[in-house]
Amino acid sequence: MFGVTILGNNSAVPAFDRHPTSQVLTMPNRKFLIDCGEGTQIQLINYKIRRSKISHIFISHLHGDHYFGLVGLLNSFALLGRYQDLHVVAPPALQQILQLQFAAADTQLSYPLHFHAIQQPGYLLTVGEVEVSCFKTDHRIECFGFVFREKKRPRRINPDAVKEHNIHYSWFENLQMGKDYTAPDGTLIKNEILTFEAPKGKTYAFCADTKYDESFIPDIKGADMIYHETTYLENFKDQAIKRFHSTSKQAAAIAKKAGVKKLLIGHFSSRYDELNEFEKEAREIFPNTELALEGVCYMLP
Amino acid sequence: MFGVTILGNNSAVPAFDRHPTSQVLTMPNRKFLIDCGEGTQIQLINYKIRRSKISHIFISHLHGDHYFGLVGLLNSFALLGRYQDLHVVAPPALQQILQLQFAAADTQLSYPLHFHAIQQPGYLLTVGEVEVSCFKTDHRIECFGFVFREKKRPRRINPDAVKEHNIHYSWFENLQMGKDYTAPDGTLIKNEILTFEAPKGKTYAFCADTKYDESFIPDIKGADMIYHETTYLENFKDQAIKRFHSTSKQAAAIAKKAGVKKLLIGHFSSRYDELNEFEKEAREIFPNTELALEGVCYMLP
Numbered sequence: 001m002f003g004v005t006i007l008g009n010n011s012a013v014p015a016f017d018r019h020p021t022s023q024v025l026t027m028p029n030r031k032f033l034i035d036c037g038e039g040t041q042i043q044l045i046n047y048k049i050r051r052s053k054i055s056h057i058f059i060s061h062l063h064g065d066h067y068f069g070l071v072g073l074l075n076s077f078a079l080l081g082r083y084q085d086l087h088v089v090a091p092p093a094l095q096q097i098l099q100l101q102f103a104a105a106d107t108q109l110s111y112p113l114h115f116h117a118i119q120q121p122g123y124l125l126t127v128g129e130v131e132v133s134c135f136k137t138d139h140r141i142e143c144f145g146f147v148f149r150e151k152k153r154p155r156r157i158n159p160d161a162v163k164e165h166n167i168h169y170s171w172f173e174n175l176q177m178g179k180d181y182t183a184p185d186g187t188l189i190k191n192e193i194l195t196f197e198a199p200k201g202k203t204y205a206f207c208a209d210t211k212y213d214e215s216f217i218p219d220i221k222g223a224d225m226i227y228h229e230t231t232y233l234e235n236f237k238d239q240a241i242k243r244f245h246s247t248s249k250q251a252a253a254i255a256k257k258a259g260v261k262k263l264l265i266g267h268f269s270s271r272y273d274e275l276n277e278f279e280k281e282a283r284e285i286f287p288n289t290e291l292a293l294e295g296v297c298y299m300l301p
Numbered sequence: 302m303f304g305v306t307i308l309g310n311n312s313a314v315p316a317f318d319r320h321p322t323s324q325v326l327t328m329p330n331r332k333f334l335i336d337c338g339e340g341t342q343i344q345l346i347n348y349k350i351r352r353s354k355i356s357h358i359f360i361s362h363l364h365g366d367h368y369f370g371l372v373g374l375l376n377s378f379a380l381l382g383r384y385q386d387l388h389v390v391a392p393p394a395l396q397q398i399l400q401l402q403f404a405a406a407d408t409q410l411s412y413p414l415h416f417h418a419i420q421q422p423g424y425l426l427t428v429g430e431v432e433v434s435c436f437k438t439d440h441r442i443e444c445f446g447f448v449f450r451e452k453k454r455p456r457r458i459n460p461d462a463v464k465e466h467n468i469h470y471s472w473f474e475n476l477q478m479g480k481d482y483t484a485p486d487g488t489l490i491k492n493e494i495l496t497f498e499a500p501k502g503k504t505y506a507f508c509a510d511t512k513y514d515e516s517f518i519p520d521i522k523g524a525d526m527i528y529h530e531t532t533y534l535e536n537f538k539d540q541a542i543k544r545f546h547s548t549s550k551q552a553a554a555i556a557k558k559a560g561v562k563k564l565l566i567g568h569f570s571s572r573y574d575e576l577n578e579f580e581k582e583a584r585e586i587f588p589n590t591e592l593a594l595e596g597v598c599y600m601l602p
Contacts (some may be wrong), residue, residue, distance in 0.1 A: 004367055012344065012377070012380050013377045013380050013381060014343050014346065014377075015346075036372065038339055038340065038342070038369075038373040039340045039343060041315065041339070041340065042315050042320075042339075042340060045315065045316075062402075062405040062406050063406050064372060064373055064402070064406060064408075065373075065374045065376075066526075068339075068369075068372060068373045068376075069339065071365060071369060072339040073363055074363045074370045075313075075369075076313070076314045076315075079313050080314060088478075091405075093405040094405070096401060097398070097401050097402055097405065099400065100394070100397060101363075101365070103394075103397065104363040104392075104394045105363050105364050105365060105394070105442060106441065107365075131364050132546050140406050141405075141406060146471075162436065243485075258554050291420075295452070
């Protein structure tokens with residue numbers, strides 16, 4: 001299972017029962033939170049997402065609609081007696097903001113909180129089988145997109161073949177890593193005979209807030225799914241440029257040029273009640289587009 | 302009209318669709334916001350409260366469930382193009398927290414924001430006909446309750462009497478202020494003949510978060526309505542003491558000893574789904590008690 005659940009899909013000001021940006025990335029055995037607008041902790045309750053499973057929180061930039069819910073969530077974790085480590089990966093200035101708020105409330109966290117300040121684009125960290133990197137987007141303030149890439153998974157044991165060659169299970173881990181097997185009589189048995197191809201690792205890219213920007217296409221190239229903001233419809237293209245945001249067609253153009261499999265669009269301006277037009281415009285350029293709707297989990301294809 | 306609309310009535314962690322503390326005080330021509338937990342801006346939208354009418358925001362203390370929604374509201378005011386002055390009255394440490402967050406986002410507010418740091422208990426400020434003062438409560442960190450007192454209103458003109466004595470309307474303001482009238486022939490006409498008694502100004506007191514504390518009874522004495530927290534039912538009295546909170550019966554005892562007319566109770570712990578027991582326990586001691594329910598406007602009696 002590798003999917004993205006949308007908690008908020010609206011831009012700056014909440015409207016039409018839509019909330020500011022937040023997404024939960026669900027992978028085997030762990031969850032990441034991406035951005036954390038005001039009210040995220042309530043959305044997590046609404047959609048019954050197990051908060052204790054969240055090990056890492058990634059914050060793209062310090063506009064309020066992407067992080068004002070963070071301190072409340074961290075605080076509630078403590079009040080609920082969380083004990084698991086929590087990692088926050090974010091622009092450096094966030095650390096002092098959090099520290100000041102904890103100090104003012106005399107807050108003692110019940111769990112270890114690790115703050116990772118994003119210093120530059122590139123590799124960030126590896127969590128289990130997932131490697132996370134970031135790239136710069138073109139926004140009014142410094143802003144980072146994130147790429148979550150499952151590393152190659154282990155090859156799968158061929159049960160008939162290992163039985164036929166009488167291989168002890170203590171050797172299976174070596175086989176899964178791709179090693180050939182040498183039998184007691186010296187015969188070499190090629191790994192391809194004993195295992196099946198590893199399932200391909202999947203890649204999700206979160207392109208944060210951004211103007212139309214081809215410079216990060218190499219970072220998201222060939223991803224299974226990307227999220228790209230579409231604050232405006234195409235007829236507000238000028239507004240989009242002025243405000244460092246993108247239109248429906250611009251998001252679709254990036255998805256097409258990057259050769260990704262699927263496009264999720266969100267961060268809709270509060271000027272729009274109806275969202276269907278976003279989907280329609282984007283699909284003209286990139287057919288496999290879906291609206292990021294709150295409460296829905298989108299699986300990577 | 303002098304009433305209080307509840308936006309949030311829950312303690313620390315949101316639960317059962319209840320939100321953290323926030324209230325709107327509605328008076329003729331103006332609104333004050335008291336505390337501003339996470340999600341307050343969304344509650345203001347839900348209950349269709351005109352945000353532009355809010356001139357002052359009072360923050361009792363810096364536990365997150367009483368102010369984490371403030372920066373988002375201030376931010377949204379700017380995005381919505383507010384131009385009216387806004388006053389925030391709060392513990393001093395809040396100013397730097399706000400400034401850091403505005404700086405990180407490169408936020409330029411569209412309106413003048415005046416920060417009033419609470420230095421000590423006592424008189425705070427006067428807004429139109431309302432005088433606001435504060436008092437200390439007994440909580441884990443420094444915490445203030447607020448008293449909103451309408452000053453004596455102008456006396457009401459007796460239309461028959463002013464007609465009979467042929468008094469020009471340019472003199473009415475003097476009469477409303479209580480002055481006697483001297484006729485052109487030198488006759489003194491007493492003010493009581495020309496006007497009716499002024500309607501009595503009303504008083505509302507918000508007692509914030511607090512342990513049972515009789516020390517602030519003089520501050521709230523005789524108020525028309527007070528809000529007092531009741532985090533726990535009576536059987537959790539020990540827990541209440543330990544956490545610097547109050548029980549249902551303790552809130553009622555304060556209301557009774559202070560001789561107030563009406564008691565509103567809230568800040569219910571997330572351990573309680575059902576709230577009726579709070580009302581029942583409090584009414585045993587102070588019958589004119591009401592649960593502070595979200596979305597309801599409680600008029601001062």
